[in-house]
Amino acid sequence: MTDNRKGPTLSDVARMAGVSIATASKALNGREHVRESTRQRVFQVAEALSFVPNPLAQGLLSGQTGTVGLLTSDLEGRFSIPIMMGAEDAFGAGSTSVFLCDARGDAIRERTQIQALLSRHVDGLIIVGARPDPRPPLAMRIPVPVVYAYAPSEDPNDYSITSDNVHGGRLAAEHLVATGRRRIGIITGDPGYGAAHDRASGAIAALNDAGISPLGDAAQFGAWSEAWGRGATHAMVAAHPDLDALICGSDQIARGAMDSLRELGREIPDDVAVVGHDNWEVLAPGARPPLTSIDMRLQELGRLAAGKLFAAIEGTASHGLDKLPCRLVPRGSTIRSS
Amino acid sequence: MTDNRKGPTLSDVARMAGVSIATASKALNGREHVRESTRQRVFQVAEALSFVPNPLAQGLLSGQTGTVGLLTSDLEGRFSIPIMMGAEDAFGAGSTSVFLCDARGDAIRERTQIQALLSRHVDGLIIVGARPDPRPPLAMRIPVPVVYAYAPSEDPNDYSITSDNVHGGRLAAEHLVATGRRRIGIITGDPGYGAAHDRASGAIAALNDAGISPLGDAAQFGAWSEAWGRGATHAMVAAHPDLDALICGSDQIARGAMDSLRELGREIPDDVAVVGHDNWEVLAPGARPPLTSIDMRLQELGRLAAGKLFAAIEGTASHGLDKLPCRLVPRGSTIRSS
DNA sequence: CTGAAAGCGCTTACAG
């Protein structure tokens, strides 16, 4: 399990290459004023010893550690993990590492984790909120660049990147209209979420563009749960027996909706088409039929966030809010597979 | 966004307290041979300056950094996040931080991430596998203690802690027997998973203890999916129309099973009781009725793993395999709520 | 082109 902890050190390399450690350092770091043959020799020795510079020592000088902290409050890891994967892609292997910490949606814990990250001298921070709505900016002075992902910061001076919820709603509606639906209901989540309103208004705008209105002339708000999806669908079918499509604010709501539709004897997608939101691997493809859903492209979101953070670390900070367009993933709940 | 990067340093504290930095260091670290009044003065100054020692500098000396790496291959974050939370609990706030990295189930990426973690001088590693089955040990020399969680290492010389799948299966069966069920079927996942066999054999052993056998005299293996749960349930009902309970290898399978039971006109739990496995927040409580499930106590698993790792870092390494008993969470799918 | 020296922030023997 354990082994000799210490690897070779720069002075080992220097000694074996017959140069001073200053020269060895310069050679390895590509500084100028080193004879080519010397550089080569140093490299050979370094390779032979499989020398790896100690980033702690480097960091002590430069203040940079090649690490970035990703602080999440998303207990499920449902949004954070794809975002983290995207961030890792952007930073590339080896050079910069991304470390994820969980704040558990707790402001105190958030402080503690940030202190821990900061005391380890991360070069930057990506803050991933628990919900897509704007959140207050970090309540402390942060000496490194910060990027807010998924949940934007309320401070327009910060840089944030979030999913374009209006666009997501629009995509869902356009897809249904394009596939011939006209009697379309909207069932979405907790009215306390701005994202719920955004998705609904995007959908409604697209319907209006097609000359129609949502059933009941408004979206139905409730909760982000299957149970709400079931209940709202029952009510919707009772009020509008001729409905032919449902736009749902989340995959969980959509699952509940599909459940109730089946119970009420409506065939999916023949009688009623259903679109979800999140394109969650666990829920969407396994549904019966597989659920068409709006994908927020979280991995891409993470990639972009990391790119902005990297630029800020290098000195070019961004400000304001970027919105990443969504993508519709069509499946059997809206289109009968041949 | 940015600020004056550097905080106060030990020598700032020393200067303001009118002592040498050696004395300041000793005072702050509780070393002996420091007059009490001196210590107090140093502490006051440190507090006033909100001095935080630079762990990079400390680490350079001690070789310890107060960080632990948690390497996961669990893309969903479904198992890793609770384990990480448990580990954080065990380490307590502030002293040791846990950083999560994602290997994406890719051996090359695993190496890269470990190199990154190691070059940052983590004090130890927790390896969380993607599936509960034994996995090969890390393919390289690791100079720090390692603990395998969830997926045990194949090397008995390593220390691993995993969920007691046999016990989980047993709990499910005992619960059903205790609530009066006798015609019990077992539908579980991919036969390539040892965990599937373990859960099934635990359940069968408990049934045997009660003097009964599972329907069809064996567990039905298939896949970890809703679709398999649906299909297997249809077959099970056809073959054993008098069944009164189903033990499922995962919550997803259970959800599929419940779906099919309802479709076949069986009331849950009156006609047929259903037990899942994982107690997954997303699927279990929202089911109709809420799903009784086996909880693997992943957070506790993380806590224990961290405890062992900490002990190993302190010099007391463990070896072999610990199995954490499961916990049954009863809900409406097995017990009619009053 | 090369190396001696100072220094990043801290800790630890070792003298006083």
Place this chain on the structure above:
DNA sequence: CTGAAAGCGCTTACAG
């Protein structure tokens, strides 16, 4: 009880 000095591993002006 207190402090000057050396050193952890590296980089960076500054002399040669």
